[in-house]
């Protein structure tokens with residue numbers, strides 16, 4: 374059984390938690406897109422792990438972890454993660470595979486991300502400044518790109534790096550008046566990356582197909598969320614990869630026909646980090662209540678997340694483009710204590726009903742949300758372990774979301790830890 378887990382909002386839905394739980398019954402967990410912009414949190418008892426590049430299956434000692442070709446790999450972040458897990462007694466040796474075709478994020482990408490954002494002023498995207506956009510731009514542009522396979526070939530790497538850094542320095546000086554970057558320094562770092570990472574680098578597409586043929590269970594872990602998808606999200610306020618489940622095929626070489634189950638993760642409300650439209654945003658004390666209670670501060674950058682009501686138009690759209698067949702709803706516990714809760718069930722533009730979420734941001738700016746208001750649930754639910762035991766209002770909330778989205782809600786999060794998860798048949 375192969376399963377894909379993806380976010381159906383603007384990221385941070387709780388994918389890390391869901392993947393960690395499902396990894397128990399999987400042999401392999403695959404990251405297929407994004408880079409160190411992702412921040413996936415896994416909480417086990419009192420222990421908390423924040424993963425950026427390693428798949429969320431890493432915490433389980435026997436799970437094989439694959440970083441596939443669609444990921445942009447920042448070797449410095451990756452080595453930091455491997456070392457930090459090793460200090461906590463978790464080794465990746467013998468069970469981590471990195472695609473030779475994955476592109477490499479280096480210092481000049483992060484510098485470029487910073488320069489571009491600064492030069493955009495109020496029009497900035499609000500990126501994580503992890504070099505994601507510049508690295509994917511180089512990938513698409515081809516001539517100045519480096520992949521993991523290049524790190525294995527140090528004899529030729531120096532020449533390639535000189536060419537790239539020379540080109541980048543011309544642009545940085547002309548556009549941003551920046552100090553030149555030193556190719557030698559980057560090469561020295563690459564030598565270290567090569568030394569330490571070479572043993573993990575291979576053809577992950579070949580590996581995955583072998584494993585599928587031998588009947589292994591594979592879990593594909595999405596990063597970001599469908600509304601941050603480069604093609605289908607709220608462009609230009611998106612990330613630079615296909616962050617919806619549409620990215621899984623190109624991101625790892627496994628066609629969607631080979632994936633049996635697509636689980637869409639949502640929060641019981643909506644959050645977004647960075648700039649861009651957000652129809653159900655709450656710039657009031659309810660938004661602050663959710664932020665405080667849900668600890669809504671970015672896992673990667675620490676920025677406060679923007680909070681708003683659950684938007685069924687967003688999730689319906691994301692589920693449709695992603696071929697989603699079931700929903701995992703996290704953070705239901707965070708809504709406890711509110712007198713009433715709202716769900717956006719429709720949009721109008723100039724009084725006319727909108728059929729599908731308009732990802733075009735000029736149209737999106739014109740939408741008026743229609744809300745369904747429900748009674749809140751006063752009682753805390755963090756210790757509840759079955760759907761039946763939830764307060765009637767919480768059950769009604771889940772049912773209303775399921776009806777509005779048109780999909781069953783099969784997993785419910787009532788707290789950050791592994792144990793605080795309800796499974797429904």
Ligand code: GDP
Nearest residue numbers: 385386387388389413414703704786787788789
């Ligand atoms: P991801 O990027 O989708 O993996 O999500 P993040 O890890 O960035 O953000 C989700 C946050 O919510 C993390 O701090 C999780 O520990 C936490 N979390 C996940 N599920 C639940 C839940 O059901 N309730 C609460 N209160 N926290 C949760």
Ligand code: IMO
Nearest residue numbers: 384385410411412499500501596597612646647
């Ligand atoms: P996970 O996997 C939330 C957002 C950034 C910014 C936009 C572009 O943890 O859900 P980028 O650095 O990718 O060029 O930034 O995308 N963004 C995320 N928001 N969760 C993420 O990942 C995100 N990754 C990128 O905040 O708005």
Ligand code: MG
Nearest residue numbers: 385412413672
């Ligand atoms: Mg996150």
